[in-house]
Amino acid sequence: MDDDKIIIEEILKGEVSRFELLVKKYQQPVYNVIFRISGNVEDAKEITQDVFVKSYESLRNYKPDYKFFSWLYRIAINSALMHNKQNRRFVLLSENTERQPEFQSTNAEENEHKYKQLNKALIELPEKYKSVIVLKYYAALSYAQIATITGIDEKRVKSRLYDGRALLKELLAKANCI
Amino acid sequence: MKKEHEILIQKKVDGQLSTTEEDKFDKLISQSAEANKYYNEIKKVDELLISDATRAKTIDNTHSIMNSIGKSNVQHTKTKTRLFTPRLMKYAAILIVGVFMGAAFSYTFFNSAEIDNTMLSGTMVSKTNEQVLFEDEQTKIVLHTIDVAEIKIALLRVETNELINCEITNTGHEHMQIVALKNKANLSENAEINNQLTITGNTIFQVIFNSQETPELLFVRENKIIARKKIE
Incomplete structure (x- = not known):
């Protein structure tokens, strides 16, 4: 079992603070991806935060057959694309x-x-x-x-x-x- | 320039060429100025992307994210007492009835083109509707809505050769449940996370809502909205 899956098991057993390890490990690449899709620094920060909260809240739905980062990136991509759709405007990078x-x-x-x-x-x-x-x-x-x-x-x-x-x-x- | 030459050059930039293809590439570059120019430009784009990625702004929102998580209604703890609060028991009962009715309905729906409403409990189901939301050569989306007591069920049959994204808006997570029905259902792994589903193949699924909500279903294929439906 990889490190992420061990951490997730611990979180699901109630050790919420362990989620910080996943945040520290993935927030930078997740932010990079969201920033390039949303095109705005502040929006990207907000979406990144939202992605981690969503992933935490849905952690029981996570299937260990998949890599955690694949699951997380999918949430990130969907959230960023959805953000763009909902804000149908020409975004310019700040x-x-x-x-x-x-x-x-x-x-x-x-x-x-x-x-x-x-x-x-x-x-x-x-x-x-x-x-x-x-x-x-x-x-x-x-x-x-x-x-x-x-x-x-x-x-x-x-x-x-x-x-x-x-x-x-x-x-x-x-x-x-x- | 030929498409196959473009692909050969793109593969070269990604370092994906076999020995035979390397020979083809060398020959192409030595003989075609156009191919040479294309190669140099694609290589520059690749290098620019790589160098841009390395200068990405560093962020650290760990504290803020962990604060939000601390305030979240969802807490992963061993304590089960909250599961038995009267409010949650009520929702659980509504959802169980919903799943049962949806499954019964989908069984009929799945096995015959014509829905036989007499198969459903007349005392509970107050209204059913069938509607073709979208149909072309690649995709067909059929919606059945069912009103049952305090819940609404949207039963959807999607037959598609293409990837379809479905977004459900105007509904709260806590009141919504998405259930894939039958073995043919093939929902994406993150259904219910973001009120979004990715659908492939022949899929039947149901979405259960609180009857006070008027959610909207949005179907997107290849970045184009192909169907939009408000459930009222």
Whole structure:
């Protein structure tokens, strides 16, 4: 039995404080994924908190056949996508609300410009591609793990990754970033 | 550029090429300027994503999350006394009746195209309705609603070749129960967590609500809403 499952058994026996271990272990990658989908720092923090509370409250429904993080990421992805649907608006990353510099005089500024354009392009990406790309790059998951979380087979995961990356390429090329 | 060449290049960027494919890739890159450009651009996108991921903002909301959990109504303890409060006993009784009625109804529903309402208890079921919410070549969604005393049951039959997401809004967790019926039901592992379900294949499931609620069912396929229904 892996560490997470042992911790979950302890929580279900009443040792609630043990949940802190799971929060500390997963809040950063979960936040990274939610931030890239929601596109807003404050929303991402709020959704992340909500995801952990929901997962705690539903812990009895967790099936040990699955990895805990797969279950958690699935809740995170669903929550972030649902948040976007409920707030049908064009979200801009809060980091992106600043005006773009008119020219980039240093490498650091140039890189910052690229990151901002990348974040903008990620927001524009259709959800089906965004989920796969975010899970691969920002949660560093394998194709198999992404397939489990998104509920599609590995072949389709790869196909969405390739199409999503090609779309990002187009968007970044338009912004003169590649 | 050919799709197969694009896939070859994408696989190269992910380090997924076999020896034979590596040879094909080298040949393609040496012969096609277009392929060369595509490869370099996809590689830059990959590198940019990797480097962006490493500079993600660090957060630590552990204290705040644990505080919220402390205030949560759900506490995982060995103490069982709360299970026997009169209020929870009432909900439990309502849900048991609901599951029983839903199962009886679904048995009829599952085994015949025409619902025989005489199979149901006339004293308890005050109203039943059947409605096709959506139908095309890939997906069919049929809804039956049943009003029973203090609860409402939405019995859904979904036949689909595609993945369907179902969201249930305007309802409280504590009053709602989602039950997969029959072996053909194949709900996602996190049904009831977020009032959301992922449905595949031929599925029959029931959602039981408190009758004072007017929940709404939302069905999404490939990011498009295909059906929306308020249960009144």
